[in-house]
Amino acid sequence: MCAYTTDMDRMDRCDCNTIHQAVVSEVREHMPDENNLIDLADLFKVFGDSTRVKILCALFRAEMCVCDIAVLLGMTKSSISHQLRVLRQSKLVKNRKDGKVVYYSLADEHVKNIFDQGLIHVLED
Numbered sequence: 001m002c003a004y005t006t007d008m009d010r011m012d013r014c015d016c017n018t019i020h021q022a023v024v025s026e027v028r029e030h031m032p033d034e035n036n037l038i039d040l041a042d043l044f045k046v047f048g049d050s051t052r053v054k055i056l057c058a059l060f061r062a063e064m065c066v067c068d069i070a071v072l073l074g075m076t077k078s079s080i081s082h083q084l085r086v087l088r089q090s091k092l093v094k095n096r097k098d099g100k101v102v103y104y105s106l107a108d109e110h111v112k113n114i115f116d117q118g119l120i121h122v123l124e125d
Contacts, residue, residue, distance in 0.1 A: 063105040
């Protein structure tokens, strides 16, 4: 037996026995492919680390090297390199080499759009 103690808990539980088949069919028809949903979930996981979010935020303003990002965030070059590797593997950042220096920038405008939409959501009243 489940004991619900708050109104919010009760709101999360469906007490109906009717299946709204038309709604289920409509939604099922428009659901993305399972593999695409898994890829999307993996993408959102990358945004789940505050260091990576800070790095992305920095790269909105300028192309930067590991050393500059490390100084900006007060972290080691090693830890920044690790996070940049994750961001690069997720295709959120790209890099270019200029002599011995590797510069990082956003992979494309989609990255900023995802970030901006998330920030708008967080800042809502």
